[in-house]
Amino acid sequence: MIITLLVPGIMPAMVAADEDSPSEDDGNSTLLLPDLVIDDLSWSPVTPETGEQVTITATVRNQGDTASGVTNLAFYSNGDNIGERSVPEIEAGDSEKISYSWIQETESQVEISAKVDEEKSVEETNEDNNGIAAGYITFKKTKLPDLIISSLEYTANPRPGKFQDIYISVKNQGTETSEVTKLVLYVNGSPYDDWQVPALSKGESTHFSSAWTPLLEGSAQIRAVVDGDGLVAESNEGNNEKTATVTVAEEFLPDLIIEDLVPESTEAEEGKNLNITLKVKNQGTAPSEAVQAIYYINGTAPSQEDIQIPALSENKGTDIIFSLIPDREGQMEVRVSIGSGKVIPDSNRSNNQFTKIIDVKTILPDLIIESLSLNPEAPKIGDNITFIASIKNSGLRDSANSELEYYINGTNTTQNAKVSVPAIAAGGTAEGTFNWVPEEEGKLNVRLIADSGNTIREEEETNNERTETVSISKQASSITGGSSGPSPGSSSSKSSSMGSGVSKEPAKNVEVKELDTRNIMSGYHVKYDFAKNVTCITYVEFDPMKTFKKTTATVEVLKGKSIFVQKQPPGRVYKQLNIWLGNKGAGREDSLKNAYTGFRVEKEWIGNNSVNESNVTLLWYDSKWKSLSTEKIGEDEDYVYFRAKTTAYSCFAISEYTGEEGTVEAGEGIQETLRSWEGTGKAILNSSAEKEGSMEKKPMGVAKILLAVSLPLFMILVEYFILKKKI
Incomplete structure (x- = not known):
């Protein structure tokens, strides 16, 4: 192919193209292109003030098949271009975050959008998916205060009848000075004390204290609320209070409990390591010390290392993983006891144990009839047929000895008997062999049943049967799949x-x-x-x-x-x-x-x-x-x-x-x-195994040889009869 290059002011140049070089449409090549899209468009802060700088960030991804070139990314407010940024080369499957800073001077609500490769400088597989609209930004002109309870403190371990101090701090974390308002302290839901909160400038705090004497043991709720009546317009009206729960007691002690035992598997296996998560919590009123725990399997403590439980502060919990080995199939009782029989400081020593029943998988054999073969493969009337049944143990445990039962049903023929099958290792096979001599032509149904006496407990008890059809005639016949059909991997027939x-x-x-x-x-x-x-x-x-x-x-x-x-x-x-x-x-x-x-x-x-x-x-x-x-x-x-x-x-x-x-x-x-x-199920391949010993069958060559031998003999016989007639 000749390509002529025409450049103004320069003589035409002719170039010979390589005939073997693939073109776009010769069916031998694929044009790989990038495809730029915007996965995400966000901004910070989410609710900006008028005149506050907003950073808009777009995530540009190349979802095409090859790297993209350098291009641009345009940002829009209500469809008006507010700025652009360069987009570097992006490898196929990668992405880049591109940011642009912008200030809106007027109070308004604007729609933010962006578009990559707006000038189509990058050739893409899809030129129509380069834009995205992310939503609206609302710019507020009014600055507001925001009053919060920045701290609520009380004396640790309060005792009944003892004087306690409660300390409260109020802060204005808004952007404008607050007005005078009110602070109220509640104890167990009832007003206990109140104060007037002065005007606070942006970032300013003020502090208050109250004397409190708890009367009874138990839990007490302390709650501080500022501007509960909503007298001050704030940027956030939902953060004006803080609550704490105080435990009042004569004596403060830890209380360790086991909340749960969680095995890593819903069905453990006998003899295999099993990890269990021990969930422990200190629900007492004082920190606990580091202690040990031990486990019991079905009431017996096997040889083991102690389970180490770290020190826990009050109302805190932790997860500890330990391992054990199930000693039997079926249900296994696992009990964990904190303290290992030692006395530990604890407000309640009757709740330091936990028991869980865990199912241990029962591993069983599973016998199936994998295939049935016979010798001779094409039996005739009077042949002593040897039937060979392949029995496979597809389970995970060795099987014991069993019996294979077979039924032969056909025209005027019914026979059944049993054959002994030896023990089969998991995944292994064994053969059951029996003989029979057909006396008539016709089709026979050969039905096989593994473990016919149900003496073996199996993983699946409904897959022990297989039926095959055998043809008996004066001519060779074959075995074909019956009702159950050949199992995967069997070699019963070509079809x-x-x-x-x-x-x-x-x-x-x-x-x-x-x-x-x-x-x-x-x-x-x-x-x-x-x-x-x-x-x-x-x-x-x-x-x-x-x-x-x-x-x-x-x-x-x-x-x-x-x-x-x-x-x-x-x-x-x-x-x-x-x-x-x-x-x-x-x-x-x-x-x-x-x-x-x-x-x-x-x-x-x-x-x-x-x-x-x-x-x-x-x-x-x-x-x-x-x-x-x-x-x-x-x-x-x-x-x-x-x-x-x-x-x-x-x-x-x-x-x-x-x-x-x-x-x-x-x-x-x-x-x-x-x-x-397709259709015939045959392939004609130079390297195929279809040829028999690399020898080609030539039926016409054989015919020529027979013709060459028989024609002279025929002429001799004709001449002989003519001479005999003359005589």
Whole structure:
């Protein structure tokens, strides 16, 4: 392509454009632009006086995909420009606070607004979202006083019948001199004393005192009110009083109580450490000393360190965390006692204990029928069929020995029996095997029941059954999913495996995989959470543009390079993997938007390889390796967690990527491969495992060989019959 540059006064220049350089509309590039918006517009002070300086602050954020250039920010009062400020370059996702100081000389109410990039000096993805109106500022011309009770003091630990002094201070914290008014002292709601308060200038205070003799033990309320009749016009009429509660007693002592015991988990586990928060309060009339407490589990005090309770002032509380280990399942009684059997100064020693019942989780096994296979796979009449049932313990505790019961029902056929199943460790599997010889053609329903005698207490008692359908004929047949259907990870049939997530990756190259199923409906955000945490992918989320209903997401962590990838990924590679969304195209680029993939990387790998965390990147493959925008979102003791903005779902790699170019290869990309799967469920890939030992079947070649052999034989036979007839 030739580009001609025309500049006035200069000869035309012709430049040859690189044919491989992407243009805006060639479909191979995306124009990244900033997008400036104003998130917030505020001012201080909120209610200014006329002539008082007001500082207006705008928060400008770049919500676009790339950094913005330097621009301007204009401030307005009732639509009139009152000033401008420069806005520096802002990186994508960042924000800047821009302030402008302004003085309004007249009493009025004005609307404050602002607009960024008013002259459109920055090209943005959206030019219509640069302004904001924040509300109205009311400027008052009149200055007013503001009378408050700045202090209310009394003698500590008052005793009945003893003389006490009460001291009151009144202050004018307003902006104008106050008028003469009145101060009243109330005791237990009744007027006790009063004074005339003189005019006070701005910031001036005055002081008063009153003699008080309490008569009875108990609580007494003291309240001082200035200008209670509202004789003085003030800027704030709601801050004219102060109240204090006084405890009158012959003797002042602390009183420690336990308000609650709060376990960190609503269901603890036997043998595992449990943190409990002890809430302690001193509700007495004097500070308490530092003391100790101990705990009891079901009435017994196990070996432990004392719980340290610090000194507490009166009416103050604190939270103390201590740990214990539950010794049994079910309900556990936890009792905490303050003082550890020692005598402590306390006004009430009968309230120093607290008891709480905590549920301790009952951990159980959970037996399911994972799959059913048979040998031969295509049984015929008279075959001695070996049925192999895989029983899995999906619970968290080992199971005991159990029995597998099976029922075979078909045309003129009914048989049932039980098979012994050994103990199965948590997460493990065992096999139950039985044999049967069919005598007639037809379909058989094979029903399997794990722990048929209900001898094992399980976490879930309703998932022990599975039914499969087997076809018996003179020709080979196959096993297909029955009413319960194959469970995730089973290999009962090709159609069911395709339904549980597209994958033509050879099993020998898959190190581990995890599945999750969701309904995909256009317009509803979808998030797949891989809760078992067996892979490095933690979640997949996106906004569907099409409806696929029930769809399974499959994550495969690979042992080496995928068969769909022609080149190794660039950088120092942590993991190579595939992520598939069903087999109907749900993971294609044109089926989703706003997609993000969460993943984690072991800290041990980062440390052992001196990896820079900021360079950890999720790479996506489609004809070449492409780096995805990746950010760190957190970490724990073992892993660093990341999130990557994702284009589509197919082949990926996690790598320490420092900008190496991906290698462009010929041939169709993964997205085209997914399109070829749609409808037929088959893919034509140069690297696919579809070919058998790299040998191509050539039926026409076989036909030619047969023709070459049979034609001469036929001619010989014809000639023989002709000669015989002549003879």
